Amino acid sequence: MTDIGLVGAGFVGSQLAQRCAEVGHRVRLLDRDRRRAETVAQTVRDGAAATEVSVVDVYAGLAGCAVLVEAVSEDRACKDEVLSALASVGADDTVLLTTASSYTVTDLASALALPAAVVGFHLMPETKHGQLVEIAAGERTSPSSVEQAEAFAAEIGLRVLTVGDRPGRIARRLLMPFLNQIVQALDDALLAPRDVDRIVTLGLGHEEGPLAKLNRTGIDDHLAATGRAYELVHDPALAPPPLLARMVSAGRHGDKAGWGFEGLERA
Amino acid sequence: MSELDTVAVLGTGTMGAGIATAVARSGRQVLLVDTAPDRALAGRRSVADTLATGVRRGNLTAAERDETLDRVRPVSSLPEIADAAVVIEAVPEDLEVKAEVLKRVEQVCSSEVVLHTNTSTLSVTAIAGRLHRPDRLIGTHYCNPADRMRLVEVAPARQSDPAVVQQTVEFVRHLGKDPVVLKDTPGLLTNYLLVPFENDCVRALEAGWATAEEIDLAVTAGAGFPMGVFRLLDLVGLDVHRAVSMSLYDQFHDQRFAPPPLVARMVAAGELGRKSGTGFYRYED
Numbered sequence: 411m412t413d414i415g416l417v418g419a420g421f422v423g424s425q426l427a428q429r430c431a432e433v434g435h436r437v438r439l440l441d442r443d444r445r446r447a448e449t450v451a452q453t454v455r456d457g458a459a460a461t462e463v464s465v466v467d468v469y470a471g472l473a474g475c476a477v478l479v480e481a482v483s484e485d486r487a488c489k490d491e492v493l494s495a496l497a498s499v500g501a502d503d504t505v506l507l508t509t510a511s512s513y514t515v516t517d518l519a520s521a522l523a524l525p526a527a528v529v530g531f532h533l534m535p536e537t538k539h540g541q542l543v544e545i546a547a548g549e550r551t552s553p554s555s556v557e558q559a560e561a562f563a564a565e566i567g568l569r570v571l572t573v574g575d576r577p578g579r580i581a582r583r584l585l586m587p588f589l590n591q592i593v594q595a596l597d598d599a600l601l602a603p604r605d606v607d608r609i610v611t612l613g614l615g616h617e618e619g620p621l622a623k624l625n626r627t628g629i630d631d632h633l634a635a636t637g638r639a640y641e642l643v644h645d646p647a648l649a650p651p652p653l654l655a656r657m658v659s660a661g662r663h664g665d666k667a668g669w670g671f672e673g674l675e676r677a
Numbered sequence: 678m679s680e681l682d683t684v685a686v687l688g689t690g691t692m693g694a695g696i697a698t699a700v701a702r703s704g705r706q707v708l709l710v711d712t713a714p715d716r717a718l719a720g721r722r723s724v725a726d727t728l729a730t731g732v733r734r735g736n737l738t739a740a741e742r743d744e745t746l747d748r749v750r751p752v753s754s755l756p757e758i759a760d761a762a763v764v765i766e767a768v769p770e771d772l773e774v775k776a777e778v779l780k781r782v783e784q785v786c787s788s789e790v791v792l793h794t795n796t797s798t799l800s801v802t803a804i805a806g807r808l809h810r811p812d813r814l815i816g817t818h819y820c821n822p823a824d825r826m827r828l829v830e831v832a833p834a835r836q837s838d839p840a841v842v843q844q845t846v847e848f849v850r851h852l853g854k855d856p857v858v859l860k861d862t863p864g865l866l867t868n869y870l871l872v873p874f875e876n877d878c879v880r881a882l883e884a885g886w887a888t889a890e891e892i893d894l895a896v897t898a899g900a901g902f903p904m905g906v907f908r909l910l911d912l913v914g915l916d917v918h919r920a921v922s923m924s925l926y927d928q929f930h931d932q933r934f935a936p937p938p939l940v941a942r943m944v945a946a947g948e949l950g951r952k953s954g955t956g957f958y959r960y961e962d
């Protein structure tokens with residue numbers, strides 16, 4: 411049994427809390443919105459009585475954790491703030507995992523006190539093939555940190571892929587141009603949104619339509635991620651299609667905003 | 678058109694035979710045409726095999742199989758399809774071949790015939806432009822295996838008569854399939870999306886991001902594709918993939934569609950995928 415410190419009780423954070431608790435790790439949760447952390451902790455406890463999930467208010471409460479995970483919003487200022495706070499409570503043998511996908515690990519770790527401890531831990535959503543985590547070492551990450559991250563991922567039942575420190579890693583890097591091309595096809599009025607999802611599910615065999623997926627995971631998040639990846643590698647396939655920016659300006663962020671791509675068939 | 682109307686399928690290879698099976702299952706009479714009578718006969722045998730598999734899997738009864746097969750008739754020359762109300766073209770993916778065969782169909786069939794092309798990468802509008810009655814042509818893109826896959830992308834040419842579009846949508850529904858109408862674009866949506874994605878994966882492999890197994894894992898467990906791209910390319914055949922990519926690249930001039938050099942090297946080395954025993958993976962059988 412290990413103590414896991416988890417910052418950020420959003421979508422990824424709550425999935426991780428659940429997985430950690432299921433295998434008997436003690437989880438300490440911190441979110442700037444304490445109620446959010448409480449809700450997640452309660453949900454996890456309701457799911458399995460014997461689990462130990464607590465909520466802490468200050469970073470000092472995470473001292474002594476063997477694994478520290480940052481799962482906060484994909485925003486640079488946010489990531490930097492949380493990572494430096496985590497680095498200040500980490501011990502020499504602590505591993506510090508970042509769930510960021512569109513910043514390089516090297517870049518995020520370079521300003522920290524413990525760059526050797528920082529490992530990229532990028533989670534992709536659950537599919538029928540299981541849930542994947544892409545583990546990436548930055549230029550200054552130590553091999554033992556990577557091993558710790560791989561062992562932790564395997565313990566909590568993730569499928570592990572150890573990859574290079576590239577923006578978007580592999581799965582997302584490959585998926586973003588595919589999604590951008592779809593958004594552009596809509597702007598070109600090639601077909602209706604509902605028909606895109608029908609073709610990709612019925613014809614290409616995906617479980618979830620790409621537009622339903624964008625609605626679920628956030629159109630604003632996709633715009634930000636593909637925009638940042640574009641800035642780093644200048645591949646035109648990553649350039650955000652104009653329709654994305656228009657939708658985000660209009661507040662069409664997807665399910666969380668109540669509207670995004672409209673007229674899809676209900677799953 | 679009514680249920681009694683006859684449908685002709687031109688080209689009885691993989692797609693033609695699958696489409697013929699679906700059409701015969703819907704209760705219509707099907708005529709099979711290929712380059713030689715024995716090829717059309719071979720097409721009917723593939724229909725029979727597919728139906729037999731269906732019986733084994735419990736999807737249809739032996740009696741249904743026999744009735745269905747009775748509706749499928751190979752013919753030895755094009756004039757024999759003169760009475761067909763719908764002609765579905767599934768000949769090789771080459772504009773000249775498709776245009777030639779459809780022009781000959783126009784000469785033998787009535788002016789009311791509806792022509793379907795199952796092209797996967799060519800412009801339906803470009804094929805229509807070669808015909809005397811371009812308004813009678815429409816793209817109907819079936820997915821492989823055509824007897825089982827429900828999706829049919831329906832792409833009207835710029836010249837297609839709106840009545841032809843409506844009839845075609847009904848025709849596809851009557852097959853028990855799901856038509857989706859979209860603008861005529863090379864690759865329709867399926868290949869327009871899939872081919873550059875596949876090429877991106879090949880380029881990632883070539884650049885040493887990861888092994889084929891690892892990229893396949895990223896694509897399935899990470900990106901939610903049902904099958905790894907390298908498994909799929911091995912199944913499709915590297916030679917076929919290269920031709921499809923090239924055809925799309927020639928029309929879009931977007932480098933994502935261009936077949937990566939690794940594909941050309943594999944084709945040159947005879948590593949075509951499953952059918953040659955080696956592709957991105959090795960196959961023992």
Ligand SMILES: NC(=O)c1ccc[n+]([C@@H]2O[C@H](COP(=O)([O-])OP(=O)(O)OC[C@H]3O[C@@H](n4cnc5c(N)ncnc54)[C@H](O)[C@@H]3O)[C@@H](O)[C@H]2O)c1
Pocket residue numbers: 687688689690691692693710711712716766767768769770771774778795796797798818819820821
């Ligand atoms: N294989 C797929 O997954 C797939 C999916 C959708 C669409 N398509 C498209 O379907 C078409 C056929 O593909 P396929 O995979 O069935 O090819 P195939 O090579 O299996 O079959 C083509 C058949 O056409 C015959 N043929 C050639 N010239 C002819 C002519 N002038 N008249 C009559 N028959 C002729 C050939 O003898 C052969 O039997 C192509 O346009 C292809 O792009 C293929």
